[in-house]
Amino acid sequence: xxxxxxxxxxxxxxxxxxxxxxxxxxxxxxxxxxxxxxxxxxxxxxxxxxxxxxxxxxxxxxxxxxxxxxxxxxxxxxxxxxxxxxxxxxxxxxxxxxxxxxxxxxxxxxxxxxxxxxxxxxxxxxxxxxxxxxxxxxxxxxx
Numbered sequence: 001x002x003x004x005x006x007x008x009x010x011x012x013x014x015x016x017x018x019x020x021x022x023x024x025x026x027x028x029x030x031x032x033x034x035x036x037x038x039x040x041x042x043x044x045x046x047x048x049x050x051x052x053x054x055x056x057x058x059x060x061x062x063x064x065x066x067x068x069x070x071x072x073x074x075x076x077x078x079x080x081x082x083x084x085x086x087x088x089x090x091x092x093x094x095x096x097x098x099x100x101x102x103x104x105x106x107x108x109x110x111x112x113x114x115x116x117x118x119x120x121x122x123x124x125x126x127x128x129x130x131x132x133x134x135x136x137x138x139x140x141x142x143x
Contacts, residue, residue, distance in 0.1 A: 009040075009115040020109030025121030033091045034122035037081040045112040049079050052102065052112065056081065059098030065090030066099060068132070077114070084124050091121075 015022060021037075041049040053071040060066045065085055072080035085091040094100045103109070109117060130138045 009118060011110065011115055014116050020106035020113075021103050021117040021119050023119045023121065027088055027091070027121055029123055030087070032084060032086060032124040033088055034084040034124045035081065035091070036120045036122055038118040039079040039081075040114040041077040041079060041112060042114050043077060046077060048108070048112040052105075052108070053079065053081070056099050056102045059100070059102055060094070063094055063097045063099055066094045066097070069099075
């Protein structure tokens with residue numbers, strides 16, 4: 001179970017201003033930013049969630065301020081996204097960019113998810129840069 005302000009997330013808590021996802025955290029501090037997004041597939045809808053993540057991945061490839069970006073799978077039905085940005089402006093650009101706009105597919109989200117996607121705003125405090133999957137990538141500007 002992922003932490004949410006609602007002990008048991010459900011579609012009853014869906015916000016009509018952004019149907020299909022619930023956002024947590026603040027967006028008013030300087031520094032590097034991130035999102036952790038939890039997506040809980042309905043049983044039998046796992047392939048739809050996986051395809052949705054592939055669509056987001058294709059979108060973020062077009063966003064210069066997004067990355068690294070990872071689609072995650074925790075179990076048969078639990079998925080996630082971890083993505084980082086150099087600052088709040090880049091995170092906002094992602095929200096309205098081709099990757100973030102995938103979350104406007106609210107009817108599809110309701111069909112494939114157990115409850116609204118849980119979006120957590122993060123401040124990135126530390127990180128290891130310059131290596132990805134055991135391979136050197138760089139140069140990377142340190143903090």
